[in-house]
Amino acid sequence: MSSILVIGEADGKEIKNISQQVSAVAAGMGDVVGLVMGKNISDAGMKLATAKIILADDDKLEYYDPVKFTSVVSQIVEQNNITKILMGATTMGKDLGPRIAAELRWGYLGDCLEAGSEGFVRPAFAGKVLARSNPEGSVVVSIRNNAYPAGESWSGSVENFSGNIPDSTTNTISIEKGGSGTVELTEANIVVSGGRGLENPENYDEHIRPLASVLNAAAGASRAIVDAGWVSHSHQVGQTGKTVTPDLYFAIGISGAIQHLGGMSGSKCIVAINKDPDAPIFKVADYGIIANLFDIVPVLKSKLSN
Amino acid sequence: MNIAVLIKMVPDTESRLEIVDGKVKEDAFKYMVNPYDEFAVEQAVQFKESVGGKVTLVCLFSDNPGIDTDLRKMMAIGADEAVVLRQEGYRGDKPSTNSKILAEAIKELNADLVIGGVQGIDYYQGATGPMVAHHLNIPHISGVTKLELNGEKITAKRQIEGGLQIIESTLPVLVTAQKDMTKVRFPALKDIMMSKRKSFENRSVSASEENDVETIECSLPPARDGGLIIDGESPEEKVDKLLEKLKMEAKVL
Ligand SMILES: Cc1cc2nc3c(=O)[nH]c(=O)nc-3n(C[C@H](O)[C@H](O)[C@H](O)COP(=O)(O)OP(=O)(O)OC[C@H]3O[C@@H](n4cnc5c(N)ncnc54)[C@H](O)[C@@H]3O)c2cc1C
Numbered sequence: 143m144s145s146i147l148v149i150g151e152a153d154g155k156e157i158k159n160i161s162q163q164v165s166a167v168a169a170g171m172g173d174v175v176g177l178v179m180g181k182n183i184s185d186a187g188m189k190l191a192t193a194k195i196i197l198a199d200d201d202k203l204e205y206y207d208p209v210k211f212t213s214v215v216s217q218i219v220e221q222n223n224i225t226k227i228l229m230g231a232t233t234m235g236k237d238l239g240p241r242i243a244a245e246l247r248w249g250y251l252g253d254c255l256e257a258g259s260e261g262f263v264r265p266a267f268a269g270k271v272l273a274r275s276n277p278e279g280s281v282v283v284s285i286r287n288n289a290y291p292a293g294e295s296w297s298g299s300v301e302n303f304s305g306n307i308p309d310s311t312t313n314t315i316s317i318e319k320g321g322s323g324t325v326e327l328t329e330a331n332i333v334v335s336g337g338r339g340l341e342n343p344e345n346y347d348e349h350i351r352p353l354a355s356v357l358n359a360a361a362g363a364s365r366a367i368v369d370a371g372w373v374s375h376s377h378q379v380g381q382t383g384k385t386v387t388p389d390l391y392f393a394i395g396i397s398g399a400i401q402h403l404g405g406m407s408g409s410k411c412i413v414a415i416n417k418d419p420d421a422p423i424f425k426v427a428d429y430g431i432i433a434n435l436f437d438i439v440p441v442l443k444s445k446l447s448n
Numbered sequence: 449m450n451i452a453v454l455i456k457m458v459p460d461t462e463s464r465l466e467i468v469d470g471k472v473k474e475d476a477f478k479y480m481v482n483p484y485d486e487f488a489v490e491q492a493v494q495f496k497e498s499v500g501g502k503v504t505l506v507c508l509f510s511d512n513p514g515i516d517t518d519l520r521k522m523m524a525i526g527a528d529e530a531v532v533l534r535q536e537g538y539r540g541d542k543p544s545t546n547s548k549i550l551a552e553a554i555k556e557l558n559a560d561l562v563i564g565g566v567q568g569i570d571y572y573q574g575a576t577g578p579m580v581a582h583h584l585n586i587p588h589i590s591g592v593t594k595l596e597l598n599g600e601k602i603t604a605k606r607q608i609e610g611g612l613q614i615i616e617s618t619l620p621v622l623v624t625a626q627k628d629m630t631k632v633r634f635p636a637l638k639d640i641m642m643s644k645r646k647s648f649e650n651r652s653v654s655a656s657e658e659n660d661v662e663t664i665e666c667s668l669p670p671a672r673d674g675g676l677i678i679d680g681e682s683p684e685e686k687v688d689k690l691l692e693k694l695k696m697e698a699k700v701l
Contacts, residue, residue, distance in 0.1 A: 205613065208578060209587050233608045237590045240543065240575035244582035249661035250543060252573040266541070266571050266666070270465050271472055273541070273663040281661060312587045312617040315603075319611040326609040332700075368627075375593070375628040376607055381461055381569055382483050382627060390700040401461050407672060411698040413690065419677075428675035429693055437683040445687055 145173040145222055149215065149229040149238070152178055152186035159292050160230035160329070164285050165191035166293030167257050168228050175222050176298070179203045179211055188300055191293030198303035205314035206234045208241045210307055215242050217305040224280075228257065231284040232328075243282040251275065251283045253385070255408070257290075268381040268404025287329055288387045320376065325360040327377065332390045333409070335362030335379055337402075339395020339416065339435055343372035349439045350394065356446045362386065362406075364396045380405035395435045398423025415439070449501035449597075451492040452554045454564030454580065455522065456482040457507065457515045458540065461569065470665040479509075481518050484565025486525075487625040490632045492563050493526035495597050501560075505530040506553050508546055508653070510538040516648070523643035524635035530646070533653045540568060543575035544659040550576065551583030553651075561602070562622040566591045574624070581622035589615050593628040 146168045150161035157178070168174045169191070176192030181204035187197045198214050215227070215238075227242060229235040231253040243250035256263035261276030262283060327333060334357065336350035346367065354361040362384075363377040379386055381401040391409035396402060398414070398421055406412070407426050414427035415435050424430045431438055457479040466473040492503045505527045509515055511534050519530055533553055538546075554562060562584070567574035574590065581588035593612065594605040606613040607626055635643075678693070680686035694701040 206608075207587075208581075208590075212582075233591060233606075236574050237578060237588075240573065240578040241582055241588070243544065243575070243659070244547065244579040247544075247657075247659050249659050250573065250575050250579075251661055252575060261664075262661075266472075267459070267463075267465055268569065268572065269669065271467070272667050272669055274665045274667070275661045275663050277661045279659070279661075310587060312589060312615050312621065315614045315616055317608070317611055317613055318605070329609060375626065378627070385572075390694065390698070407669070411694070411700045412672075412675075413694070424677070425674045426672045428672075428698060429690055430675060430677045431686050431690060432677060433683065433686065438687060441683045441687045442690070445691060 144225040145175050146171055146226045146228060147215070147219065147222070147224045148174055148176045148190070148192055149227065149235070150176055150178045150187065150190040151230065151232060151234060152180050152183040155185050157186045157189040157295070158230065158232070160232060160287045162191050162292035162295070163287070163290045164228050164230050167285060167290050168192070169293060171226070171259050175224065177215065177218055179214055189295040191295050193298045195298050195300045196303055197300060200307055202307045207310050207312060207314070208238055209310040209312070211238055212241045212245050213308050214303060214305065216245050218303065219246060226280060227282045229284050231286045235284040239282045239284045246280065246282070248280040248282055249277050251281060254283055254285045255289050257283055257285050268401070269385065269408050270404060286387060325358060327360040327362055327379070327384050327386055330360035330386070330388050332357045332359035333362045333379070333386050333388045334359045334392045334394065335364065335396060335406070336367065336394045337364035337396030338366040340367070346372050349435070353439060353443045356443055364402050393423050393427070394439060396423055397421050398426065449495060449499050449561065450557055450559045451495060451501060451503045452557050452559040452562045453485070453488050453492045453503060453505050453527065454550060454562065454576065455485045455505050455507040455519065456540065456565070456568045456576070457509050457518070458482045458568050458570040465668070467666055467668055470667070472666050479512070479515050479518070481522060482565050482568050484567060484569070484625055484627065486522070486632045487627060487629045488563040488565055489522045489525050489527055490630040491595055491625060494630065495561070496526065499597065502529070503527040504557055506533070506550060508533040508535060508538060508550055510535065519648070520643050521635070523646050524640045525633060526639070528646060530648045532648070532650050534650055535653050535655065541571045541663065542660040543573050543579055545655045545657060547576045547579030548583060548657050549653050549655065551580045554580065554584060560619040562620070564622070564624050566624040566626050577622055577624040584622065586620045586622055587617060588622040588624070589617065590624040591626045592623050593626045595623060595629060
């Protein structure tokens with residue numbers, strides 16, 4: 143019988159929540175084999191919510207490398223009669239998925255919002271269109287964070303990968319952490335974004351970051367303020383930035399241009415704070431406050447801190 | 449140093465999206481250079497300016513000539529030549545097919561470095577770059593925010609969750625650009641004039657392989673209605689009402 147391979151990712155001693163979400167989706171589709179690759183990932187890997195777990199724990203796999211990881215995956219696919227590969231649409235998943243698909247000559251579906259035995263739905267045009275497919279052939283699929291609830295870990299059978307890991311001509315020298323305590327935009331349950339209504343970068347630091355920190359949220363931005371150099375592009379939400387789907391999204395001093403909406407309109411609940419009643423952001427917001435943000439945000443922050 | 453730059457033409461971000469019979473109506477689309485690819489062009493030209501060599505733009509598209517002016521603008525930034533692969537029935541959502549065709553054309557260029565954008569802003573699969581690298585049998589590094597060339601090696605900073613992965617690679621390698629990689633210059637008038645004399649080759653190609661997943665139906669996401677505007681006499685009252693709603697009604701706090 144054919145099986146589904148779930149590629150999980152370790153985050154220290156834990157398995158990423160997105161990997162558990164993917165495992166839960168896969169469980170509804172057939173027999174599941176899990177795979178976690180890395181160095182010292184065995185403790186985390188054993189928590190993956192799949193019946194069978196393969197651990198590729200090796201010094202050579204310390205850092206993500208598309209060539210090495212693709213090779214490990216294709217060896218496992220061959221040995222286990224795999225016909226579908228599922229993974230989270232993380233920076234690794236979105237990079238690895240297409241490379242594996244090319245190697246195996248399978249189809250690829252990136253960043254899916256829905257996945258199941260009835261087929262897949264993925265966004266096009268920054269989520270302004272949904273494209274449904276139901277491939278008969280083998281596919282590699284990456285699934286967006288927060289699209290499904292996470293599966294619970296259970297004690298499945300564990301095997302160690304014993305195949306061969308090729309050398310690669312790329313070499314990771316180090317990982318630079320981007321500021322301690324910052325929550326990653328695409329993984330956050332709450333996102334607090336600021337726009338040009340903040341008037342200057344100091345106000346972003348004074349109003350947006352602290353509000354985000356009180357809520358344990360990620361801090362996002364419109365392109366206008368990224369282009370103005372207030373914050374780096376890694377904060378940008380929208381068609382040419384990141385697509386986020388948190389439970390709660392705050393748009394503060396953001397007009398709601400179509401390119402911004404593309405990156406956040408999949409959020410479960412949207413709150414807009416803007417002084418212009420005609421700002422397009424109110425058309426997508428679940429809750430709107432028409433007011434000067436400098437009057438509202440400090441109150442909001444202090445009430446949330448209590 | 450030979451550098452190939454992958455260029456995708458994508459529907460303008462203001463394009464009206466209308467669905468007819470489960471398909472996106474595309475006939476009124478105007479196309480533009482994928483914004484991420486512009487960073488790739490700029491980076492390639494900067495490398496050429498510092499170490500010499502040639503920058504070739506490689507673009508796969510349909511027979512539609514409406515894109516030529518925009519491609520010429522990329523040449524005005526400093527690319528030396530353009531190879532435009534014209535495929536009947538080209539579609540932007542077929543990365544497997546498209547990467548195979550692109551890789552065939554790039555093989556002839558003996559490129560030391562291939563640069564593209566991290567993703568197309570039409571279908572957002574981010575798949576073509578890694579797939580082209582696979583077909584060329586070279587490694588790839590995607591989502592790069594800073595790229596340095598030191599002799600026969602490059603150093604790349606790749607955006608990952610919570611930080612940057614610093615990667616060194618020998619050439620040849622394929623890199624895809626994130627927005628922060630470069631600042632795209634505004635070409636001078638003389639460069640715009642010069643670009644008109646640069647080699648611009650149209651070549652017909654056809655697809656040889658079909659692994660792409662067929663879309664069976666497109667739809668528009670359920671429209672979000674404008675929600676509730678929260679009234680109140682004072683900021684305190686508005687915030688209280690908002691928090692109440694977020695906790696009790698939306699249950700997100
Ligand atoms: C190809 C392309 C790609 C793009 N990609 C993106 C993208 O990925 N992400 C993105 O965000 N944009 C993108 N844009 C840009 C987009 O079109 C808008 O220009 C941008 O989103 C505007 O940012 P903003 O809302 O911060 O600024 P503005 O549009 O200037 O809006 C500022 C808002 O703040 C409000 N305001 C001002 N002062 C106050 C106050 N004191 N209190 C409350 N409210 C106040 C104003 O009423 C206004 O609504 C793209 C554009 C193009 C052409």
